[in-house]
Amino acid sequence: MKAEIITVGDELLTGNTVDSNSAFIASKLTEKGYLVRRITTVGDDVEEIKSIILEALDRKPDVLVISGGLGPTHDDVTMLAVSKALNRELELCEECLERIRKFYVELHKKGLIDDPELNEARKKMAYLPKGATPLQNTEGAAPGAFIEHEGIKIFVLPGMPREMKAMLLNEVLPRLGERTFIQKKYLAEITDESKLAPILSEAIRKFNVRIHSSPKGFGKYIGIIIFGEDEEIIEKVIEFMQSRGISFKEGW
């Protein structure tokens, strides 16, 4: 099962913001058993975003998660780009508009904004591509969108980390089925990674797991992450590699 992530925002391309969203999304997709193949970051440019979505769809991932650019300002153009890429018109989501209205009334009551009214900028957030299921935003104004398009599950999420995380956990992951992967980290006490490589390859062929390795401490250890369906299979992989003469410490 393959996945791709697209993050949107000029602040990511000028380095004013570190893109921690894509790591969070990637870790959750990995736990669900998806192989994230590519993460692409693009600015708030409707034609650029559209191109990148079309390129991603061409590679036929099972899941595409897009994050950022759903707010009320003129450079929040992600929904428009999705609409253009999928050739699905933007349509008013009445339920979303009602939520947005209530959201600003609440902010106004709390004294956080001067004006509770729905102006054009705020209304804009209630428009979703035709056929989209709105995704509830418990932490902010802009709804997300879920679209099944040519067999690809597309999720469009806000870019504010607090809003994105809540929506990912509450609205996206439950739509990606029951399957979960866990990961465990080990330090292999071996200084020559070339001796470890064939044993790792053998383990991957024998068991239904993924293994990543990287040198730690200038080659004193090899750090290993094993991804598998449960603790039991990971334990079996460790036992197998120990039987091939590798010693392990748990954790990094």
Place this chain on the structure above:
Amino acid sequence: MKAEIITVGDELLTGNTVDSNSAFIASKLTEKGYLVRRITTVGDDVEEIKSIILEALDRKPDVLVISGGLGPTHDDVTMLAVSKALNRELELCEECLERIRKFYVELHKKGLIDDPELNEARKKMAYLPKGATPLQNTEGAAPGAFIEHEGIKIFVLPGMPREMKAMLLNEVLPRLGERTFIQKKYLAEITDESKLAPILSEAIRKFNVRIHSSPKGFGKYIGIIIFGEDEEIIEKVIEFMQSRGISFKEGW
């Protein structure tokens, strides 16, 4: 002047590592006056990396910075991918091999590694695509590479942040000329961003600057970043926008 960034590493696609490298690279390219158009993150897969490099080159950026995957382990395949993408064979860089040899002798003297010898894995790092200029790594073993290819400046850097940063500052930026941009951040005291947008557009047409805006504090302020060649032009932009009735606070 357009730039693209490619970051390489399975740990980025599983969310085990947040990609802070691309933000650092993006901020330094932005300061040099480059417009970073796209950041792509890919795993340690030689064919995937090759494809992504070819796609980036097709878009004809002035500069392409690639970071990650230069180490000694079997999944460090970035230089090979660059070599395949550019159709330039990997060649032994004798000067690099000598540096790598000295590097491991030093580590051994400090007691950090058991074996100072140049094994195959360590030697691998001394191979660069034909015609590449080696870039000195003051913080680690693997050299980087600078390649001018069809008018595009390509830089290949390590993924360890300490190594990448030193090489970017010492070896990459001096090759990107004298031009520098500065950026200053302001809070515009305006709650309706739609009133600000036409004034920003007018400022961009009038002055040689870039301006990014994003709402802050639920629409109480609009955060503005102005990118320009010097303080003076940024001051002029602020004066112009003040003459159109916008008040500013400096900084966020």
